[in-house]
Amino acid sequence: MSTTKKARTQPPYELLYWPSIPGRGEFIRLALEATGTSYTDTANASKDGIQSMLALINPEATIDADGNPPAFAPPILRVPGEGKNGKSLVLYQTPSILAYLGDKLGLAGEDEIEKQWILSHMLTALDLNNEAHDTHHPIASQLYYEDQKEEALKKAKDFRESRIPKFFGFFERVLKGNEEGQGKFLVGSKLSYADTTVWHVLNGLKFAFPKEVEAREKDYPTLFETFYPSVQEQSGLKEYLASERRLPYSQGIFRYYPELDRQ
Amino acid sequence: MSTTKKARTQPPYELLYWPSIPGRGEFIRLALEATGTSYTDTANASKDGIQSMLALINPEATIDADGNPPAFAPPILRVPGEGKNGKSLVLYQTPSILAYLGDKLGLAGEDEIEKQWILSHMLTALDLNNEAHDTHHPIASQLYYEDQKEEALKKAKDFRESRIPKFFGFFERVLKGNEEGQGKFLVGSKLSYADTTVWHVLNGLKFAFPKEVEAREKDYPTLFETFYPSVQEQSGLKEYLASERRLPYSQGIFRYYPELDRQ
Numbered sequence: 001m002s003t004t005k006k007a008r009t010q011p012p013y014e015l016l017y018w019p020s021i022p023g024r025g026e027f028i029r030l031a032l033e034a035t036g037t038s039y040t041d042t043a044n045a046s047k048d049g050i051q052s053m054l055a056l057i058n059p060e061a062t063i064d065a066d067g068n069p070p071a072f073a074p075p076i077l078r079v080p081g082e083g084k085n086g087k088s089l090v091l092y093q094t095p096s097i098l099a100y101l102g103d104k105l106g107l108a109g110e111d112e113i114e115k116q117w118i119l120s121h122m123l124t125a126l127d128l129n130n131e132a133h134d135t136h137h138p139i140a141s142q143l144y145y146e147d148q149k150e151e152a153l154k155k156a157k158d159f160r161e162s163r164i165p166k167f168f169g170f171f172e173r174v175l176k177g178n179e180e181g182q183g184k185f186l187v188g189s190k191l192s193y194a195d196t197t198v199w200h201v202l203n204g205l206k207f208a209f210p211k212e213v214e215a216r217e218k219d220y221p222t223l224f225e226t227f228y229p230s231v232q233e234q235s236g237l238k239e240y241l242a243s244e245r246r247l248p249y250s251q252g253i254f255r256y257y258p259e260l261d262r263q
Numbered sequence: 264m265s266t267t268k269k270a271r272t273q274p275p276y277e278l279l280y281w282p283s284i285p286g287r288g289e290f291i292r293l294a295l296e297a298t299g300t301s302y303t304d305t306a307n308a309s310k311d312g313i314q315s316m317l318a319l320i321n322p323e324a325t326i327d328a329d330g331n332p333p334a335f336a337p338p339i340l341r342v343p344g345e346g347k348n349g350k351s352l353v354l355y356q357t358p359s360i361l362a363y364l365g366d367k368l369g370l371a372g373e374d375e376i377e378k379q380w381i382l383s384h385m386l387t388a389l390d391l392n393n394e395a396h397d398t399h400h401p402i403a404s405q406l407y408y409e410d411q412k413e414e415a416l417k418k419a420k421d422f423r424e425s426r427i428p429k430f431f432g433f434f435e436r437v438l439k440g441n442e443e444g445q446g447k448f449l450v451g452s453k454l455s456y457a458d459t460t461v462w463h464v465l466n467g468l469k470f471a472f473p474k475e476v477e478a479r480e481k482d483y484p485t486l487f488e489t490f491y492p493s494v495q496e497q498s499g500l501k502e503y504l505a506s507e508r509r510l511p512y513s514q515g516i517f518r519y520y521p522e523l524d525r526q
Contacts, residue, residue, distance in 0.1 A: 069449075072383075120359040139418050151402065155401070158402060170333065
């Protein structure tokens with residue numbers, strides 16, 4: 001975590017998520033890291049850190065000591081001093097946290113119009129993220145992959161053949177339509193949380209479906225030859241991605257099952 | 264559509280969605296109707312209306328004549344005069360449109376804190392909406408239900424037994440924790456687009472899974488005995504729900520397949 005001037009003027013952001021996997025917490029980490037913002041990744045910072053997160057999703061909770069509603073699921077963002085009566089603010093839902101941080105960290109465009117487009121594109125990237133998850137868990141999140149493998153093979157086929165080209169084609173067209181972004185930014189001429197979100201989903205798909213993505217990359221040259229390498233070279237992100245804070249993929253949203261990839 | 268004073272001061276909102284079904288367009292309609300806001304539901308207003316929507320999701324489009332990016336899918340909101348250089352603004356993604364309208368129509372809480380909670384709860388209700396859709400289409404949206412019925416039976420079982428109680432329990436707890444809402448509002452003491460969104464998902468589930476919901480209602484008394492009847496009695500919504508503009512469920516997100524319900 002950097003200690004730039006900007007970081008010191010921000011409140012002590014706390015990210016609460018499952019430890020050891022990138023997961024949906026990664027979209028929040030990328031927004032914070034891209035702006036050199038200091039934060040605590042509680043469940044990864046100490047062995048007991050996960051307890052803070054579990055307390056917030058306690059299935060008996062109705063309201064916390066600071067007046068916040070319960071959280072349905074992580075990621076959760078806690079911001080000391082920014083809640084009701086100067087207490088802590090607790091937010092959940094990835095898009096909600098990104099919208100909040102986007103405003104505070106300058107990742108939400110130049111005006112209200114760009115802000116709405118950035119929100120829309122981010123939501124679309126998260127839809128792709130969710131569909132990628134469902135390829136290995138089409139029946140039930142709580143069952144093992146092995147217990148829904150037959151269905152996963154069918155779901156992954158549709159995902160690879162219909163959904164991947166639909167989403168890739170869409171983002172390619174958004175990039176092409178945004179001339180001032182020169183292929184590097186989805187909206188306007190500077191980095192937004194839509195860019196970091198789309199980038200991470202592409203990165204995850206390259207891990208989970210390497211053959212499929214490799215076979216299709218050439219059809220989306222702006223997305224894969226300009227946008228993708230440009231985002232990961234952004235100051236803040238480049239250092240983060242080379243650091244130990246960037247967690248490896250394993251048994252989270254993006255999983256590598258060779259049988260689900262293109263054969 | 265009412266012609267209150269408020270309606271006349273709003274821009275001529277245009278909703279673009281598939282005709283004849285409530286679908287995801289319904290979440291936008293409810294926000295507009297609850298506030299007595301005038302709008303055009305283009306694809307339902309005329310036989311050719313759907314063409315305007317199809318033009319915006321044209322898979323070749325990169326940018327429209329007013330400088331808007333392409334839309335991935337409907338619902339889409341067009342707002343004349345509110346885009347770049349005073350042209351039309353085009354937004355897509357249900358949560359993005361609700362966040363935009365919530366601010367404009369006074370459905371987004373009393374302050375920035377409530378605004379974020381409302382956004383988070385709405386996103387959670389839409390997650391439940393999406394999971395309800397996936398019960399009848401667990402493998403591929405583009406295939407017929409009959410071609411994925413085996414998988415649908417498994418998915419629906421998990422949805423009924425694990426997911427429905429998790430979501431219902433969560434919204435019950437949010438209502439209980441928000442004392443000033445007296446069980447009628449999820450956040451604060453007035454109607455928000457989180458309330459209308461949760462209400463519609465509950466209404467759809469009552470249609471799609473009547474036995475399952477009936478068997479569970481008593482476990483969530485605030486949600487089903489206070490919140491649900493209160494929201495549908497709200498001025499604006501009450502008149503809308505009794506009107507012909509409220510479209511019946513059919514082959515959209517909420518479908519009644521007796522074999523997917525509790526047996």
